[in-house]
Amino acid sequence: MAVFQFSNKLLAGFMAFAALGLLTGLYAGLAKLGFLGDINLNIPGGLHGPLMINAFLGTLISLERAAALEKRWTLTGPFLMAVSVVFMLFVDLQYGSWLFTIGSLFVTLTLLHICFIQPKIYHYIMAMGGASLFIGNLLFTMGAPVFEIVIWWMGFPVLTIFGERLELNRIMRPPKKAQWAFVGFIAVWILGTALLHFSRIHGWHLVMVSTLATAIWLIKYDIARKTIKSVQWTKYSAWCLLSGYGWLVLTGIFGLMYGLPTAGPFYDALLHMVFVGFVFSMIFAHASVIIPSLSGKIIPWSQYFYLPLILLHGSLVLRILGDFSGNYMLRSTGAWINVLAILLFLGGIFTQIVRNRRK
Amino acid sequence: MTEKRRRIARKLKEVIDPELGVNIVDLGLVYDILIEDGHVIIVYTTTTPGCPMRRYLQQQIDKALTGIEGIDSAESKLVMDPEWNVDMIVPDVEFFAVPPPQLNQ
Numbered sequence: 001m002a003v004f005q006f007s008n009k010l011l012a013g014f015m016a017f018a019a020l021g022l023l024t025g026l027y028a029g030l031a032k033l034g035f036l037g038d039i040n041l042n043i044p045g046g047l048h049g050p051l052m053i054n055a056f057l058g059t060l061i062s063l064e065r066a067a068a069l070e071k072r073w074t075l076t077g078p079f080l081m082a083v084s085v086v087f088m089l090f091v092d093l094q095y096g097s098w099l100f101t102i103g104s105l106f107v108t109l110t111l112l113h114i115c116f117i118q119p120k121i122y123h124y125i126m127a128m129g130g131a132s133l134f135i136g137n138l139l140f141t142m143g144a145p146v147f148e149i150v151i152w153w154m155g156f157p158v159l160t161i162f163g164e165r166l167e168l169n170r171i172m173r174p175p176k177k178a179q180w181a182f183v184g185f186i187a188v189w190i191l192g193t194a195l196l197h198f199s200r201i202h203g204w205h206l207v208m209v210s211t212l213a214t215a216i217w218l219i220k221y222d223i224a225r226k227t228i229k230s231v232q233w234t235k236y237s238a239w240c241l242l243s244g245y246g247w248l249v250l251t252g253i254f255g256l257m258y259g260l261p262t263a264g265p266f267y268d269a270l271l272h273m274v275f276v277g278f279v280f281s282m283i284f285a286h287a288s289v290i291i292p293s294l295s296g297k298i299i300p301w302s303q304y305f306y307l308p309l310i311l312l313h314g315s316l317v318l319r320i321l322g323d324f325s326g327n328y329m330l331r332s333t334g335a336w337i338n339v340l341a342i343l344l345f346l347g348g349i350f351t352q353i354v355r356n357r358r359k
Numbered sequence: 360m361t362e363k364r365r366r367i368a369r370k371l372k373e374v375i376d377p378e379l380g381v382n383i384v385d386l387g388l389v390y391d392i393l394i395e396d397g398h399v400i401i402v403y404t405t406t407t408p409g410c411p412m413r414r415y416l417q418q419q420i421d422k423a424l425t426g427i428e429g430i431d432s433a434e435s436k437l438v439m440d441p442e443w444n445v446d447m448i449v450p451d452v453e454f455f456a457v458p459p460p461q462l463n464q
Binding site for chain 2: 122223286290
């Protein structure tokens with residue numbers, strides 16, 4: 001059978017949709033906080049979650065897998081995710097929801113296909129991440145409020161990253177017992193997420209115990225502890241990884257202390273510790289290897305990239321302090337700088353690619 | 360190992376896995392170097408079928424194979440069987456001993 005090769009342009013086209021999802025998702029986030037009222041782009045705050053999880057992360061992560069497998073059908077997932085952005089923004093959220101729900105089903109099938117090629121536990125963990133997205137999306141599309149399903153959504157990036165780290169850290173040769181403990185923590189996460197529908201507090205506690213345990217495991221066994229002594233992107237990536245794990249530890253501690261309300265500042269704080277503190281740190285950590293793989297463009301290193309990373313963490317601290325102290329101004333300032341940090345990172349990537357091209 | 364295979368292996372050692380900072384030969388990702396007349400086939404694998412680095416590695420392998428003396432044409436073939444595992448890594452290899460590829464651009 002002839003091999004179908006994805007062109008860099010095709011993948012870059014998909015990435016453009018992921019970028020659109022990210023930018024409009026960030027806009028919706030600010031709109032949710034009551035900003036940008038004078039710029040009427042008609043992107044309601046309610047789209048923040050679906051855009052960030054599906055349009056941005058869903059498209060990007062499924063595209064990575066499709067690019068690895070290079071089979072035409074695996075593009076169905078990212079394609080539906082990308083199309084859902086257009087429907088969410090310009091047609092109707094309900095249509096968009098069905099598209100990303102079906103899209104996430106294909107993402108799960110793609111991940112299961114990897115399990116079929118190599119039935120390894122880390123591949124199953126990543127597939128569970130896909131399934132978690134699908135379940136969250138299906139419940140959301142059928143009318144469940146975000147606060148009820150958000151942990152299913154959270155499971156997508158979190159379990160994907162956990163599976164990837166377990167796979168990569170084979171080179172650290174963690175003891176067998178430690179590897180099985182890791183799998184046990186993941187099982188607790190899934191059990192907790194399902195239990196949330198019946199007993200919110202007990203389900204949440206299980207998810208938080210899992211978060212805390214997995215984060216400590218990663219701090220102990222991740223190669224980042226060694227690569228932090230390296231240079232340039234490698235060192236940077238290690239800082240991103242370890243700081244991301246640090247946010248997970250904090251999430252676990254605060255999550256166990258405060259529980260997960262259905263709305264309000266504590267809810268905001270706990271979710272953003274994971275989505276901004278952990279997930280965006282991971283995105284910053286991997287951009288230098290993912291973007292060349294998808295676009296064929298190398299990103300030359302620059303010290304500049306520490307600026308958005310420091311801003312990201314610093315502003316998240318402000319935001320959390322604002323949330324915990326009930327200081328709305330502090331929380332808003334933190335949220336604005338969160339967005340700024342992400343934009344500065346993207347700007348840096350773009351500038352470095354253009355500069356490299358000119359050379 | 361023939362001189363030609365050695366030359367090819369040396370060139371392939373220039374291909375670095377950016378996530379691990381080790382060349383693909385020492386990582387044990389290159390399973391075979393087949394030479395028939397002037398045509399070379401590199402049989403290689405990735406650490407996982409879902410490896411996001413796969414396209415990048417393939418591009419780097421194809422690039423490394425151009426301009427080797429005595430080779431008319433070359434292709435790379437990805438296989439997943441046998442499965443790669445950590446025991447295939449050359450003993451005592453130092454991870455991140457080589458600079459990340461961005462430094463060499």
